[in-house]
Amino acid sequence: MPSKSPAQALLDKADKKANSSTGWFTSASSKFEEAGDLYQQAANAFKLEKLFKEAGDAFAREAECREQCKEGNEAANAWWNASKAYKRGFPDLAIQALTQTIVHLTQGGRFRQAADREKEIGQIYLQESNDLRRACESYVRAGDWYAQEDATATANACYKDAADLHADLDEYPQAIARYEQVADHSLGSALTKYSVKEYWLRAGLCALAMNDTVTAKRNMQKYCNQDSTFATTREAKFINALTETVEAGDVESFTGAIVEFDQVTKLDNWKTNILLKIKRGIQEEPGLT
Template structure:
């Protein structure tokens, strides 16, 4: 019979401890504390062997022992360690473990850390599981928690990610209100003021993607009154030309404006995609006979 690996031996020891009956002199909570320590050691040993599923499972069992011995902080940490191991092999298990971590953190009023973990979930949904809807919800939840902890810059970054995803999901009205919220939050700081024109550009493109040139024009005027320097920016002029081109059903002018803008400021994927949608809507608009 092959000999057991150190990790497997520690796991057996932990299982035995967790399932043992408590003697005269030890309490159940001591038993689970000790079992938790053994599961943690087993998890670390599995990591050395690069067995990440087994490591994650051992941390999850450690977490359950911490819960039974009422160690909330340790349980939150154990679930987070489980998530880090699972992340290497199974993103959906990582999300489950992170959700457990968040439950403990919010119970303890540690909303800043809960927001960090919720943002991590959003990134897994976006990058690994390709679930834009759930990613968007996670970024918004994280942003709300960051806001209540006064971590404004981090909150704005999450709201902006959520806005991008609303637009990808063609929920343009929600996207616009998020971009405007982030822009308003950035107007008063010298550090973030420069990025406001970017949020307003994105918001304007969303209005055009809805085929709503009236809102696009009204918003341009509104943004210009919120920041008088906006009117003279390349972004504002670009939107102005696009609005006219959409209203006139003029694909050539639209395409030329996009090309010219891209020469100076490289268009990212998000803008390229939404501009293609807008162009397609001009192409498909009934011609004026």
């Protein structure tokens, strides 16, 4: 019979401790405390052996022991360690472990850390399972928690990611509302004011993706009222030029405006995708002239 690995031996010892009956002289909480320590040691030993699923499972068992001892902070930490192990190939389990972490963090009033973990969940949904809807929900939740902890810049970054995802899901009114929210927050600070034109540009593109030039023009007017310098920016001129070509149903001028803008400011993937959607809209609806 092959000898047990150090990790497996520690795990067996932990299981035995957790399942032992408490005698006259030991309390249940000290039993679970010791078992928790052993599960933690086993988990770290599994990590050394690069057995990440087993490591995650052992951290999860540790977390359950910490919960038995009513140690919320330790339990949150153990669940988080479990999630980091599960991230190596087991995204669904990582999300479950992070969700447990967040329960403990919010109960302890640690919303800033809860937001960090919720943002991690959003990233896993996006990168591992391409679940845009759930990623979007996680970014919004994280943003709300950051906002209430006065971490405005981090909140805005989450809301902006959520807005991008709304647009990817063709939910343009929701995307516009989020971009405007972030722009409003950013106008107040000299540090973030420069990024406002980017948010308004994205909002403008969303209006055109709905083939709604009336809303696009009305919103542009609103943005220029909020910041008088916006009208002279390349972003504002770009949206105005695109709006004219969409109204005219002129694909050639539309493409020309994009090429001109792209020569100075390289278009990212998000803008390229939404411009393709707008272009398809023009091609499907011949000009109103």
